[in-house]
Amino acid sequence: MAYQFAALADPTRRQVFERLAKRSLSVGELAAGLPVSRPAVSQHLRVLEQARLVSSRRDGARRLYSVDPRGIEAMRDYLDKFWDRALAAFKEAAEKDDE
Amino acid sequence: MAYQFAALADPTRRQVFERLAKRSLSVGELAAGLPVSRPAVSQHLRVLEQARLVSSRRDGARRLYSVDPRGIEAMRDYLDKFWDRALAAFKEAAEKDDE
DNA sequence: CGGAGTGGTAAGTGAAGACTTACGGTAAGT
DNA sequence: ACTTACCGTAAGTCTTCACTTACCACTCCG
DSSP states (O other): OHHHHHHHHSHHHHHHHHHHHHSOEEHHHHHHTSSSOHHHHHHHHHHHHHTTSEEEEEETTEEEEEEOHHHHHHHHHHHHHHHHHHHHHHHHHHHHHTO | OHHHHHHHHSHHHHHHHHHHHHSOEEHHHHHHTSSSOHHHHHHHHHHHHHTTSEEEEEETTEEEEEEOHHHHHHHHHHHHHHHHHHHHHHHHHHHHHHO
């Protein structure tokens, strides 16, 4: 669970993730649209893949990366655990604030 | 949007957040249950508050912190933007993998 | 108006991490 | 087989950041 938040904490990595959400891309294609080198993109992809936020498959000499729903689902489940509780706590705090 | 992920990327900060989800706590109470000093907790709370993941109110000489739904909502909205798309991409990639 | 209990801030330290260049390794084309 | 295109990894640098101790400000109570 820890890995997902850390993976999306970096701005460059979020950009990679968001571009892959539009369509599957190779490492070279990703690096072309970003202000960092290709090896940097490779390293970011490794982090995203370990967090199950992206997955990859071979495509000839290239390697295509796509978004992976598993990492997203893990984050959604985590956040949902706190959602109701947070709403209740917020209302309660707001009332105490009115005093 | 960026701040939320970075805020929850740190393990100590996630612990603070999760403990506050159970009940509102003061800085001292939080620090008592964590392996770091009280100033460290204060600094973490500042990050969480800027990300709108927690909010605070005075309670006499103390200061009570609670979870704030606004930060959580921002993350949920962000993830939901990619959810359908990720599912579709995953299925598509799985089919190509079967070849 | 002391003194005790709070908690935020400053300054410094050590580790984590986001980059770079250089290199090696594999797949397709001639 | 040689070349070209593609990509991952290694090693090094520089910044970011989590943490500490020391200090200061505020609130409540005697």
